[in-house]
Amino acid sequence: MRADRHTDKAGLRKGRRIGVMGGTFDPIHLGHLVCAETARDVFGLDRVLFMVAGNPALKDTGKVSEGQYRFDMTQLAVASNPDFRASRIELDRAGPTYTVDTLRELKASMGADTELYFITGADAVFEILSWKESAALTGLATFIAATRPGYDIQAALALHEGAELSFDLRFLEVPALAVSSTDLRGRLAAGQSVRYLVPPEVEAYIHAHGLYGTGERYDEATPARSEPEPEGALASLDVLTSEIVARLKQRLNEYGYRHSLGCAETCGALARLYGVDVREAQLAGLLHDWDRCVPWPELLDKARELGLEVTPEVLAAPPILHAQTGAADVARIFPQVPRAVITAILHHTVGAPDMADLDKVLYIADMIEPTRTNPHIAPLREMVGTVSLDTLFTQAYQCSMLHLVRHRKVMHPDTTRVWNALMLKNAGGGKPQEDEGE
C-alpha cells in the first residue's frame, strides 16, 4: 500500500518521516537516486538524507575513496532535489560506522515523533540487523532493503531466519539498481564512459579529481609493477633523507609511498646518466608528491594559508595545486632542501617554459618510475640513455598533452607556453616525435 506524504497508512499523520539512505556512495549513481526517490514516494517520506558512510564497519577501508570525495559527489548529485540532503554525520564521527549510532543520533536530534526509514542494499541490511546491538535497532527505524532485479528475497530470508519477524523490514525492488558502484569504478578505470549512469556533475567531478584511475599521471588504482625499497638507490641515506622517508611513510598512502620511492630511484638513475646532481634529483623524487595526499577542500585552504593565488585555470585542472602547495610547504618544513629541488617540485605537473635539467629529470621520472604501468610510457623507457635529456623530456611532455586531449581534460594555459618553448628550441634541429600509435 502506498502512503501519501502527509498521512500514514491509517490516514493519520503521526510525525515526520525521514528516509536515511545509507551507503558508501563510491561513487553515487543514478540507481541510488532512483532508489531514494522510489522510497520517498512509496513510504511517504518528507525528506531523504544521504548518509555517506565514514569508515564502514566490516569494510576494507583501504579500498574506499576518501570520505570528502564521496561526500562532495553525493552533495552534487542531490543538489537539484529539495527533498534530498547529503549528511556527513557518519564522516565526522570517529571510528567504524555503526548504523545503530547514526539512528540514535538522528532520533535524539529530530525528536521522538520522527519516524526513520533506513534504506540500503538488501545484503547490507541483513548485515546490519545481525551486527552491533541489533536488538536496539528494532524500535529505531523501519528498514528498507533495496534489491536489484533478480535478487532472490526468499533465499535471503531463509538465510537470515527470523529477521523479517524481529524487525520492521520491507523490500523495495529498484530496476535502476542494475547500475552498481563497483561496475562504474571498473568502467572508469578502463577509460569507458559513465555518461547517463551518474549525474553529469558527478562525472565532471570524477574526471577533475582523477578518481578511480581516471588520472594517468598518478593512478592509485594501478597495481605496482615492482616495489622499490629505500635500500636501493637511496642506500646511503643521510640524516635529512632518512627523516623525509620516515615522514613520507606516515603521510602518504601505500601506493603514494612506493611511487615516491620509485620516483627517487629513477630520478637518481636519470641524474647519473644526464649529468645532473644525483642527491638533488633523489630529494626531488622523494618530495614531489608531498601534498598529493591532501584532500581537495583542505588543499584549497592550505593554498590560501600559504598565500598562493588559486586561479580559475588551477581550479579547472586540480592536480596542479598539490605541486604549488607542496613546493611551498617543503620549503617551509625542510629549509635545508636546496632551492633547485623546490623549483623542480613546483614544475613537476605543468612544467615551465625555461626548465632546469633537474626539473626535466623529475618530470620524466614521475612518468616512468617502476610502479607506472601505462603502456604509453614503454617507448619513453626505451629512449632513456639513447637520446638527449631534452628529446626525452619533449617526448614525455607530448605523452602528457596527448593524454589530456584523449581524456578531454582541461589543459592549463601554461602547457602551450611550455610546448611552444620546446618547439622553438628544437626548431631546425629536431625531427617530429612519433605519436602514441593512436
Ligand code: NAP
Ligand atoms: P555498500 O558497499 O555501499 O553497499 C552494499 C551493497 O548495497 C552494494 O551492492 C550497493 O550498491 C548497495 N547499496 C549501498 N547503498 C545503497 C542504497 N542506499 N540503496 C540501494 N542500494 C545500496 O554498503 P556497505 O558499506 O555495506 O554499507 C551500506 C550501509 O549499511 C551504510 O550506511 C553502512 O554504514 C551500513 N552498514 C552498517 C553496519 C553496521 O552498523 N554494523 C554494517 C555494514 C553496513 P552500490 O555498490 O552500487 O552502491
